Amino acid sequence: MTVYKFILFHILGWKIIGDFNEHYLKKVVIIVAPHTSWNDFIIAILSRKVLGVMVNFVGKKELFVWPFGYYFRWVGGAPLDRSKNQNTVEAIASIFNSKKEFRLGMSPEGTRKKVQKWRTGFYYIALKANVPIIPTSMDYKTKTITIGKSFDPTGDIEADLKILKKFFVGSVGKVKKYT
Numbered sequence: 001m002t003v004y005k006f007i008l009f010h011i012l013g014w015k016i017i018g019d020f021n022e023h024y025l026k027k028v029v030i031i032v033a034p035h036t037s038w039n040d041f042i043i044a045i046l047s048r049k050v051l052g053v054m055v056n057f058v059g060k061k062e063l064f065v066w067p068f069g070y071y072f073r074w075v076g077g078a079p080l081d082r083s084k085n086q087n088t089v090e091a092i093a094s095i096f097n098s099k100k101e102f103r104l105g106m107s108p109e110g111t112r113k114k115v116q117k118w119r120t121g122f123y124y125i126a127l128k129a130n131v132p133i134i135p136t137s138m139d140y141k142t143k144t145i146t147i148g149k150s151f152d153p154t155g156d157i158e159a160d161l162k163i164l165k166k167f168f169v170g171s172v173g174k175v176k177k178y179t
Helices: 002-011 039-051 069-074 088-098 121-129 157-167
Strands: 015-017 027-033 057-060 077-080 102-106 133-139 144-147
Touching: 002 039, 015 039, 027 121, 039 133, 057 102, 069 077, 077 088, 088 102, 088 121, 102 121, 121 133, 121 157, 133 157
Parallel strands: 015 144, 027 102, 027 133, 057 077
Antiparallel strands: 133 144
16 A cells, blocks of 8 residues: 555645545445546546555446456456346446445546536436445546545435535546536
């Protein structure tokens, strides 16, 4: 962990405010924004190592075959079968139900490009899996990762999204034109 701290804090100059251990949850959806660059993945991997918490992701099942399948599982990946018109929300909720611990990290934008509105899959996954959402921002302007408070979705998506989006106000992505 010391190497990861040295890289993230001293070489790259980032800091972390908050901690997942503050409300240690074995099952949660972690939304990270703004997502504007592939660099976000590197910062996320380093920060989860520094924090000592496994944050998972899902990927199409084709990624989880030899020779990369073992690696993707080792770093927290879970295969997702996207064939046969399977409902993605249901499929990911079933992954939550099949695991003892699963902290799904995802971007509410759904892409690294500028979007006018968030995709809502993360919300419906949390609702269906009956797990809270933790907002987490990556602000490249201040080089700060901020971990928010756990939020339980109520089912009123419009009201809940307003609350969640307030957390990210002022956060600047690496590619500023997308923020």
